[in-house]
Amino acid sequence: MNESEKHRWLPQFCSLPTLFALMVVAEIVALVIAMAPDRAAGSWLSELGIASVFVQWLALLNAVVLCSSREVLERLPARLGFFSAWTLAVVTTALGSAVVYSMDHALGFGLTGPPGVIWRFSLGNAAICALIAAALLRYLYVRELWQDRVRAAAKAQVDALQARIRPHFLFNSMNTIASLIRKRPADAERAVEDLSDLFRAALGTREMLGTLGEELDLIGHYLRIESLRLGDRLKLDMDMGALPRDMPMPPLLLQPLVENAVYHGIQRMPDGGTLSMHGTHHQGMIEIVVRNPVPADVAHPRNAHAVANVRARIEYHFGDKAALIVQPTRGEFTVTVRLPEATRR
């Protein structure tokens, strides 16, 4: 959590996408150098080849230097760090150029221009690098900032969708406990414990990860309270043994679906009904099917809002592979959730 919240203004130079972007820019620079007029005509292609090798080598050298000094640079304040990174790139280029120039002339190839002008060669390259590095660093900085903002916005949205306990549930549970206290104190005690666990999960402000096992326990607590309240109207058919209990999952991701089943289904039936919940696990995917009866006169179950919330949270945490399928039929409501075992973040 800390890692993603820290303000990251310098990109990860060792990562493939940044490295690729750097090589593309380097190649463009090589092309510009080779195509510039007033160069010795004729060997245009070999000129480009030599320039490419040299520029790519410099780019890689810069990437390695910036990558290994990232830790230090990150610790500086943004402005100073930015300037340091830029200076580092310019100095690296100047030194690299000087080394290449010396080697070239020692070997006698003469690819780097006439001898004796090492300062002109390395300072010229440093100047080109200074211009490009300034533009590139600025671009990468802005992009990183933008991505941070997109991430923060998505997180804020998901936080807003975080499961809340219905006030009805709280007060009904309190009423249940009030009636249990005198005659069935042990049941009252357990209901208080169950309610506390549910509220601890609901009041947690962050979408910190729990596990599927913990979520199933929360659902168990919830159903135990509702069983006390609804009596024999709530019948359960649970089969969740096949699910991997250690799979990471944010708390109260699935519980709203079960609460919906009670709230819009079982509770509205004069004689209640069976809430069934079945879990299967194969090929890295888990599937959970929640099924409940609904009164015949309810043509369109009005729980679209809660289901949409759960869907958005599932997409955020599990990506495209996850799915939530709703099948309302006359008299029955079925929700199927499919999740990949590996979370996205």
Place this chain on the structure above:
Amino acid sequence: MRTVVADDEPLARERLIGLLEEIGSVEVIAEVRDGREAIEAVETHRPDLLLLDIRMPRMDGLEAARHLGSFEHAPAIIFCTAYDEHALAAFDANAVDYLVKPIRIDRLRTALERAGRFNHEVLRELEKSVSTSRERSHLCARVRGNLVLVPIVDIDYLLAEDKYVIVHHAGSEVLIEESLKALEVEFEGRFVRIHRNCLIALDKLAGLTRTADGRVLAKLEGVDTELEVSRRNLPALRKLVRTL
């Protein structure tokens, strides 16, 4: 005071009855599980007081109170609810009391005192304030003095005759003293007008047929009689059928 307790949760009933016993001034003569049973209990036992939960299956407390408004021997009503619902704001102005769960015994005692001063006028007021806001789940009729509650979902069609409306439902029929126009407004979307004197349940419509002499008849699922569609209502009905 002879009292009926209506709540779908056994533990909630148990607690409320326990509190009433503790107060001692009331006698619980029946406990019921939903609004329909509450109306039936009022019909059979004629209690002085009804303690009515709001959220219940089949028929909720607000609707039960609305039906009771037309009773001559309606009891005083105290609503009980787990959570303040905005619908309750309407009753605040009236003398009908309401309690939030878990109910405090002192608060219940005050409500019982108030219920003693309750009269029929108040319930009429209550009926008015509820009727404008929500759709009923049942229609309430009297057949030879006996109460009949017809679930809205069972109704096939409604036929106006003089100042009555005949409710055709599941093979039988009852008379109610309501206007077809008011029913059309209340159940907009469920019932559709096919004639000056007729509303049909849209989800029961099986098809339209044209007779040799050019009249159009509507066929309903499970109903033998075919109903005439007036020329005036035909275009709107066709349009509705197409969007189904």
